Amino acid sequence: MDAARILIIEDDESLNEQLGNLLRSKGFHTTQHHDGQEGLLAALRGQFDLILLDVLLPTLDGFSVLSRLRKRLLTPVMMLTACGAEAERIEGYSQGADDYLPKPFNFKEMMLRIEALLRRSRVSLQANPTRRELRVAKLLLNRIEQKAWYGEQELVFTPIQFRLLWVLVENRNEVLTKPYLYQMVLERGFSYYDRSLDMHLSRVRRKLVDAGLGTECLITVHGKGYKFC
Amino acid sequence: MPKGLIWKFCWAIAVAALILYWLFSILSRETEQRMSFLAPQHRATLLNYAKQAEEIYRQRGEAALGVWLEDLQERENTWVAVVRSDLKAFAGSKISDQFLDGFGLGRSVDWKIHLYFEENPIMELPFLDANTHFLIRLPKSMRPGAYWPHAQLLFQILFPLLLVVVLSVMVYRHVKLPLRRLEKVTRRFTNGEFDVRASAGFGKRTDELAGLANTFDRMAERTGNMILMQRQLLADLSHELRTPLARMDLAIASIEHGIHMDESVQRLYRETAIMSELVEDALTLAWLNNEQPQLRTETVDLVDLLNCVIRDAQFEFQDRHINSCLLESAKLEHTNLRALNQVFENVLRNGLRHTPVGGEVWVRLWQLQIGHYRITVRDQGPGVPGAHLNDIFKPFFRLNKARSNPGQGSYGLGLALVQRNLRAVSGQIFARNIRENGRIVGLEMVIDL
Numbered sequence: 001m002d003a004a005r006i007l008i009i010e011d012d013e014s015l016n017e018q019l020g021n022l023l024r025s026k027g028f029h030t031t032q033h034h035d036g037q038e039g040l041l042a043a044l045r046g047q048f049d050l051i052l053l054d055v056l057l058p059t060l061d062g063f064s065v066l067s068r069l070r071k072r073l074l075t076p077v078m079m080l081t082a083c084g085a086e087a088e089r090i091e092g093y094s095q096g097a098d099d100y101l102p103k104p105f106n107f108k109e110m111m112l113r114i115e116a117l118l119r120r121s122r123v124s125l126q127a128n129p130t131r132r133e134l135r136v137a138k139l140l141l142n143r144i145e146q147k148a149w150y151g152e153q154e155l156v157f158t159p160i161q162f163r164l165l166w167v168l169v170e171n172r173n174e175v176l177t178k179p180y181l182y183q184m185v186l187e188r189g190f191s192y193y194d195r196s197l198d199m200h201l202s203r204v205r206r207k208l209v210d211a212g213l214g215t216e217c218l219i220t221v222h223g224k225g226y227k228f229c
Numbered sequence: 230m231p232k233g234l235i236w237k238f239c240w241a242i243a244v245a246a247l248i249l250y251w252l253f254s255i256l257s258r259e260t261e262q263r264m265s266f267l268a269p270q271h272r273a274t275l276l277n278y279a280k281q282a283e284e285i286y287r288q289r290g291e292a293a294l295g296v297w298l299e300d301l302q303e304r305e306n307t308w309v310a311v312v313r314s315d316l317k318a319f320a321g322s323k324i325s326d327q328f329l330d331g332f333g334l335g336r337s338v339d340w341k342i343h344l345y346f347e348e349n350p351i352m353e354l355p356f357l358d359a360n361t362h363f364l365i366r367l368p369k370s371m372r373p374g375a376y377w378p379h380a381q382l383l384f385q386i387l388f389p390l391l392l393v394v395v396l397s398v399m400v401y402r403h404v405k406l407p408l409r410r411l412e413k414v415t416r417r418f419t420n421g422e423f424d425v426r427a428s429a430g431f432g433k434r435t436d437e438l439a440g441l442a443n444t445f446d447r448m449a450e451r452t453g454n455m456i457l458m459q460r461q462l463l464a465d466l467s468h469e470l471r472t473p474l475a476r477m478d479l480a481i482a483s484i485e486h487g488i489h490m491d492e493s494v495q496r497l498y499r500e501t502a503i504m505s506e507l508v509e510d511a512l513t514l515a516w517l518n519n520e521q522p523q524l525r526t527e528t529v530d531l532v533d534l535l536n537c538v539i540r541d542a543q544f545e546f547q548d549r550h551i552n553s554c555l556l557e558s559a560k561l562e563h564t565n566l567r568a569l570n571q572v573f574e575n576v577l578r579n580g581l582r583h584t585p586v587g588g589e590v591w592v593r594l595w596q597l598q599i600g601h602y603r604i605t606v607r608d609q610g611p612g613v614p615g616a617h618l619n620d621i622f623k624p625f626f627r628l629n630k631a632r633s634n635p636g637q638g639s640y641g642l643g644l645a646l647v648q649r650n651l652r653a654v655s656g657q658i659f660a661r662n663i664r665e666n667g668r669i670v671g672l673e674m675v676i677d678l
Contacts, residue, residue: 195566
């Protein structure tokens with residue numbers, strides 16, 4: 001796959017430089033800007049796969065950059081901010097940020113999220129009629145009807161539970177990270193104390209086990225994510 | 230009696246008005262009375278005139294009296310006469326006995342002079358012979374009550390004015406003194422004396438100003454606590470950050486010197502993780518404390534959540550056992566998943582940390598009543614001395630002040646966050662020691678939702 005192009009808009013020069021170096025070392029193409037106005041122009045001009053956007057910026061703050069950008073483009077945006085206030089988080093989401101990464105963050109976590117975002121936008125690009133049905137042994141999922149069967153027995157899932165199971169089965173035998181599942185299933189960023197995905201997964205697992213699948217069908221890989229075998 | 234300033238003022242003004250009315254009427258009547266009588270020397274003068282007239286008439290005859298009277302008229306600039314009366318009953322009627330001894334044509338000098346008549350009265354002084362009367366229109370110079378207009382002025386204007394001034398000063402002092410006290414307290418509070426309180430000086434007052442003082446005290450309590458807590462938090466936080474920073478410095482130095490490279494990098498990862506968590510927790514704590522948000526918008530199945538938390542915790546602490554006894558399902562409405570998750574994770578991990586290797590932590594879920602649950606988490610740790618059972622919910626509380634082994638023995642921010650998170654979803658938590666044969670065998674956290 002092509003090396004993704006990432007735009008970094010961050011006013012702290014050394015942080016900006018460090019991020020650029022690390023991302024380039026991972027094979028990404030990066031463009032760096034230090035203020036909001038310039039960053040917004042670059043974002044509108046260039047074709048980027050992902051934008052890393054700081055909140056506190058000179059000339060134009062991150063939220064304004066985001067809302068102006070959203071009028072034209074749907075480029076995935078990950079907000080970075082040093083402010084921990086919940087209110088800002090919610091504002092970030094409601095204005096269309098795809099993920100939110102509070103500073104301090106570590107690079108590993110950032111990579112997981114960047115990969116999740118890029119992967120999601122790739123999936124939605126090739127998008128559409130992927131497959132209408134998935135079948136693994138006796139388990140059958142129908143995406144159009146949003147229904148699942150285990151043998152003759154119909155399994156009842158909520159839309160979110162169904163989407164979660166679908167994504168896991170579609171990427172069978174692959175460990176899917178939490179940031180990725182959050183993006184794909186709940187369509188939002190992941191934060192440390194958030195348990196919604198775990199709870200949905202625990203419900204799905206219980207239903208599958210009740211229906212007769214082994215407890216090993218849905219595996220929790222601690223520190224990494226989930227896997228359907 | 231109703232309380233409050235308005236009633237106090239009503240009472241004060243009503244009482245003052247009554248006093249004013251009574252004092253005015255009594256005093257002015259009394260004064261007028263006293264001022265209405267002839268001065269003693271004037272009375273003596275008049276009596277003397279009569280005596281002289283009688284003597285002159287007796288010794289020197291009517292003509293001499295006429296001359297004297299003429300002279301007196303001029304001297305006193307008034308009308309003087311000596312009149313003889315001869316009462317005769319008419320048409321068969323009879324003269325009352327009262328008049329047989331004598332009767333008066335004018336006012337006696339012992340009577341009072343009505344000050345409200347402009348014209349001076351005619352005074353009568355009888356001769357020894359009751360039928361001869363010495364009459365004199367009271368000379369202007371002898372008219373009593375010369376000061377009556379002044380007295381009237383005093384009673385009608387100055388006296389009420391004085392009373393109103395006294396009343397105003399009293400009312401003013403009644404309002405001003407507490408206000409000044411409040412002002413003084415506010416100024417001291419502004420200067421950083423967060424323990425000053427206003428209501429102490431108000432005694433048994435219960436009016437609006439005492440109410441204001443109480444409100445001030447509540448504000449001072451909350452603001453003072455908040456400031457002190459933030460100060461403490463900041464001090465503790467910077468203290469807690471120093472240790473990982475020092476270890477990071479050492480790790481960097483190790484890398485520079487090329488010793489323990491891998492180990493030092495791992496250490497750097499670990500220390501930044503600790504610092505990140507500390508900062509994140511401190512911000513969340515400040516947010517929960519300062520904004521006191523209401524997060525009650527979700528419905529959460531406590532069983533699902535507890536299962537998730539227990540599974541993760543069990544994975545992290547594989548050398549301890551978690552023994553859980555939950556319900557089939559426990560739906561809790563109007564709550565917040567994130568807050569509850571943080572609560573359960575912190576409490577469970579806390580219990581596991583304090584439980585020795587190989588030990589057990591029990592998690593129980595009860596339904597208290599419909600929609601209300603109790604979760605208990607019991608560990609096999611050393612417990613907490615009874616006096617400190619509440620303190621463990623304070624940020625960075627430590628049982629032993631020695632900070633030799635960071636992370637161990639410190640409750641950090643975890644339980645403080647637990648308590649604040651629960652408050653935001655209308656829950657509460659308390660801790661109690663578990664005793665067997667008088668010996669503490671563990672700590673139990675009780676969470677009511």
